[in-house]
Amino acid sequence: MHNKTIAEISRDLAAGEYSSTEITTDLLARVKDLDKGLNSFITVTEEQALAQAKAADERRAAGNATPWTGVPMAHKDIFCTKGVLTTCGSKMLSNFEAPYDATVVENFNNAGAVSLGKTNMDEFAMGSSNETSYFGPVKNPWDTDRVPGGSSGGSAAAVAARLVPGATATDTGGSIRQPAALCGITGLKPTYGRVSRWGMIAFASSLDQAGTMTRTVEDSAMMMNVMASFDKKDSTCVERDVPDYTSTLNDSIEGMTIGLPTEYFRDDISAEMQQQVRNAIAEYEKMGAKVKEISLPNTHLSVPTYYVVAPAECSANLSRMDGVRFGYRCEDPKDIEDLYCRSRGEGFGNEVKRRIMVGAYALSAGFYDAYYKKAQQVRRLIKNDFVEAFKDVDVIMSPTSPTPAFKFGEKTDDPVAMYLEDIFTIATNLAGLPGMSVPCGQVNNLPVGLQLIGNYFDEARILNAGHKFQQATDWHLKAPQGIE
């Protein structure tokens, strides 16, 4: 049963092939069995899951089922879940039971979905390897000596290992697309403002966006139908109709123009990696798409821009973690200053502290113009590159990450080397565009991802393009050894 996709489970439940309780029980047992070796979950909510499954079966019997009623899934531990531990991968929130549900969680609850628990992640979503989690690293199901990518490494590994057919995730600089690529699954980051950020613990508010981790593009469209909604509780959420993302999946892509940015096919990306992506492009040409070389000339400035904007916003957002109202508090503080400094010093890990400090420095008196304002100006240049490019092309394609999954410890001593892991994904967040990664090949038995970047609110088109690719190829069906 664990090889079923969301679409298949939805159809099977509707046809009465099995009940939600049966598949939920089956997957919970699988989590217990396999996750000891992967560490993809921080919290498994067995009792709640079985209660949700029972309620879903009753709802179906009463004739009120939605396509999601009774379908099992999981949430990244960055989404607040009422009465359930919500740690954000940090010691700081290791005792935090959220007092309310995030809008994304509420949307899935209302649709009748069954959550099996909360997935592991880099601490406060800061990392590209899942090695910064207070709860230990997640292992890549394709090779347990390697990282699953990050920050949504738990969601990616759980989906790749067939523990759940889909999971929520978030992406601030590549945190959905890069782990999706490294774990051989499909990951979509929607347009900034498409999905509510309410109840999603903030890292960099102008970049954070919730999205989907699934094995197929069809399942991603099904998740988007639930996740995308206008929410007046999130002032940056955009009031705009939500299409049925599944209805255009099979549209013809004949005549679609694909832009290939020269800056994303660099000499330091291995020939094998590039070949996998070129093969995918050739597949699109067979389906009648046209290919055009384009230039995004400010690409080289995207990582430096990100490492001003994201730390600056994180230093402000994480100031609420002070040991007073919730979360970790140090033992025996001698005064209020000691309470703040030790609670934060002991509660946050090194990467989080580094980023808070970079942000505090960039925002401090005398440096604001040179760092934050300058970065915001370059951010507009980066956006303008995309606006210009989308005058001539429908979709932009590139590798998702510069390398396949790397080994544990390989980049932990050098933060800058880790930051360059997101070199192809960061610009999309800075511009606020939707981006997706789909599996498109393998190098040394490790998955490689193809990134599809769409124009603003053009999720339906990249889902359409991704689905057509998955109809023509079988990379998304490949499973890690021992997982089948």
Next chain:
Amino acid sequence: MALDQDQVRKIASLARLQIDDGQIAEYQTNLTNILDLVDQLSAADTDGIDPMAHPLDAVQRLRADVVTEENQRENFQKIAPATEQGHYLVPRVVE
């Protein structure tokens, strides 16, 4: 842009983060490397470019000035490290 150890201590104190003395050198190296990466921005020509704060250049939505939240003090204070009679407890601030 190389930071010295006193600058690292000052930034940590501004951010209310206790950093152990034994770790200051490591932070110094890492923060300096990050700032070197960021310094590539100074070469970009941004004359006349408006700073971009929001990807869609959206403006703040307004709403009617009415009460929308219910009081949930007990609910929120249940998860606090220390409270008394509806207040959050911290070490004495005023002697």
